[in-house]
Amino acid sequence: MPSVPIQYGELPNVPVGATFANRRALHAAGVHRPLQAGIDFAPGQAAASVVLSGVYPDDDHGDAVDYTGQGGLEPGTSRAIADQKLVLGNAALIRNRNWGVPVRVIRKVGGVFRYDGLYSVDEFRRERYASDGFLRCRYGLSALTRSAPWVARDQATEPLRVEQTVLRIVRDTAVTREVKRLYEFTCQMCRIVLPTPVAPYAEAAHIKPLGGRHHGRDALDNVLCLCPNDHVLFDWGAITVLPESLTITGEAVLEGRQLLTVPAHHIDLMNFDYHREAIFVPIVDRVDR
Secondary structure (H helix, E strand, C coil): CCCCCCCCCCCCCCCCCCEECCHHHHHHHCCCCCCCCCEEECCCCCEEEEEECCCCCCEECCCEEEEECCCCECCCCCCECCCCCCCHHHHHHHHHHHHCCCEEEEEEECCEEEEEEEEEEEEEEEEECCCCCCEEEEEEEEECCCCCCCCCCCCCCCCCCCCCCCCCCCCCCHHHHHHHHHCCCECCCCCCEECCCCCCECEEEECCCCCCCCCCCCCHHHEEEECHHHHHHHHCCCCEEECCCCEEECCCCCCCCECCCCCCCCCCHHHHHHHHHHCCCCHHHCCCC
């Protein structure tokens, strides 16, 4: 690992748009320390920066990037010969998503490397490419606005209080209301009902996520009624449902438990197939265990 200390967030005297002649210049400035690897990270920590150099099949749309993780290539080439594993930088980028730590994005443009600002890591999924049949780790990155900077600090220092407005998208559709009604707000995984002073609470979880990257549908056959805890575990790949038996796997407390179902709720089992391959992380692949 490079000897230059890892640094997160914006760096002093490195404005967005700054260019560097080569990897050694990036390393010397602390913008991206590795001389070859595309992900800069410290063991057990989040990643600090990523480089889009054209070696891996990234989908770069400027402020939104589908970034491909590292590994699985024939040495010295861009030809895939194996599945990518959730180790090293690939695991670090999942920590970025879980912990809310952004990464610096550097692009190779016209033979030089350009620093293009901080990006949040919003999504992780695994994607099997039809061209070669191998799995890639894919990360949805979104540019952070300059008006909302992210500030790294030492634990010994006092936190900076910043007034922020948080926009949370809450979906309340006929589909989500119906799945909650069918199960009377009971979690289909742990069977818990959360009473509140006004009414019970549950969440609708899409098995195949909505959005352009996953193409999931907001349909009853793609929705589960879950408690908030199991919803997070399911969305972030800690647990899944085996379609052949409708049993839960991934966490000891729920392992082997049957998914609660009612006759009126038809579930498209192909959505569980997608979740198991694209989102679920098997215990054997979890480096933090």
